[in-house]
Amino acid sequence: MTSFVKIVGGFAIVAVIAASAVPFVARADDKDAIDYRENIMKSLDAQTADLGMIVSTQIPDDNLVAHTKALAILAKQAQKSFESKIPGGDAKPELWANYADFQKRMDDFVAKTADMAASAEKGGMPVVMEKMVPALTCKGCHDLYRVKK
Amino acid sequence: MTRLLQFAAGLAFAAALTLPAIVRASEPDDVIEYRKNIMKTLGAQAAALNATLQGKAPAESFTLHAQVLAIAASEALIAFTPKVEGGDSKPEVWAKWDDFSKKMKEFAANTADLAKTAEAGGAAAAQPKMQGALTCKGCHDTYRQPLKK
Numbered sequence: 001m002t003s004f005v006k007i008v009g010g011f012a013i014v015a016v017i018a019a020s021a022v023p024f025v026a027r028a029d030d031k032d033a034i035d036y037r038e039n040i041m042k043s044l045d046a047q048t049a050d051l052g053m054i055v056s057t058q059i060p061d062d063n064l065v066a067h068t069k070a071l072a073i074l075a076k077q078a079q080k081s082f083e084s085k086i087p088g089g090d091a092k093p094e095l096w097a098n099y100a101d102f103q104k105r106m107d108d109f110v111a112k113t114a115d116m117a118a119s120a121e122k123g124g125m126p127v128v129m130e131k132m133v134p135a136l137t138c139k140g141c142h143d144l145y146r147v148k149k
Numbered sequence: 150m151t152r153l154l155q156f157a158a159g160l161a162f163a164a165a166l167t168l169p170a171i172v173r174a175s176e177p178d179d180v181i182e183y184r185k186n187i188m189k190t191l192g193a194q195a196a197a198l199n200a201t202l203q204g205k206a207p208a209e210s211f212t213l214h215a216q217v218l219a220i221a222a223s224e225a226l227i228a229f230t231p232k233v234e235g236g237d238s239k240p241e242v243w244a245k246w247d248d249f250s251k252k253m254k255e256f257a258a259n260t261a262d263l264a265k266t267a268e269a270g271g272a273a274a275a276q277p278k279m280q281g282a283l284t285c286k287g288c289h290d291t292y293r294q295p296l297k298k
Contacts, residue, residue, distance in 0.1 A: 032200065032205035032206070033205070033206070035196075035200070035205075036197055036200045036205060036206040039193035039194070039196050039197045039200075040193070040197060042189060042190075042193040043189070043190045043193045043194055043197075043217065046186035046187070046189040046190045046193075047186070047190055049182075049186050050183055050186045050187065050224075053179060053182070053183050058175055058176065058179040058183075059175050059179060059180070059183050060175070062227045063223075063224045063227050063228070066220050066223055066224050067224070069220055070190070070217050070220045070221060070224075073213050073216050073217050073220070074217060076213055077197070077210055077213045077214065077217070080207050080209070080210050080213075081206070081207070081210075083207070084207075
């Protein structure tokens with residue numbers, strides 16, 4: 001009986017070690033991927049806020065084109081950053097369950113921000129004002145695929 | 150004559166309505182928020198660039214991060230020109246404006262070179278230029294308030 005208890009106890013210790021070790025490794029990798037895409041989302045948020053301040057004339061428009069160019073590249077970064085399909089962070093499970101729809105929305109985001117950047121260079125503020133709302137569809141995607149803040 | 154007077158009065162009225170919107174100076178809080186957003190972008194993109202080199206993020210995104218760093222550096226150069234005190238800026242920014250301005254110009258030029266090198270030769274070609282381009286700490290130590298812990 002004593003040796004049975006020892007064996008069970010031994011198994012329990014091994015199980016505890018295994019349970020703590022495996023998720024630790026998984027968490028370390030996942031955390032990197034989540035931190036990475038969160039840095040991209042932070043950049044998108046910051047550049048969008050600044051573009052908004054320019055369009056609402058709070059800030060002069062010297063950097064107008066620069067912000068649109070940054071947003072176009074950041075959209076590409078964002079698209080790639082989700083390809084690892086690592087759940088967690090602020091991503092809802094629906095993102096992975098409806099990945100084809102999510103991907104389509106990211107494709108649109110990349111295409112429309114690229115179009116806005118190319119147009120901004122030629123047409124300036126009036127063109128940006130026209131293209132901004134259809135290009136920066138952040139909320140539509142966040143409502144579906146981001147955990148509520 | 151009456152018509153001319155009416156026209157002139159109309160023009161003056163229109164000018165009075167539109168002029169303040171165009172030439173009004175930005176509110177100091179807006180200027181500070183605006184440049185903080187650019188600094189947030191720089192911090193997040195520098196972290197993401199490092200992640201691509203450490204195998205924590207897609208290696209092919211290195212160039213995309215270098216490109217955004219170059220754009221954000223050019224934005225930062227403009228964002229400080231209204232010379233609005235406050236935020237995380239130490240008084241030294243304004244007291245030693247020539248040195249600060251020189252450092253910002255170098256930052257913009259060196260990150261632009263980093264991005265061009267990455268576009269042409271990828272991360273391997275650009276990596277040796279990283280340290281010389283991302284001189285964030287050197288400037289922050291002199292010109293940014295210590296971060297609150």
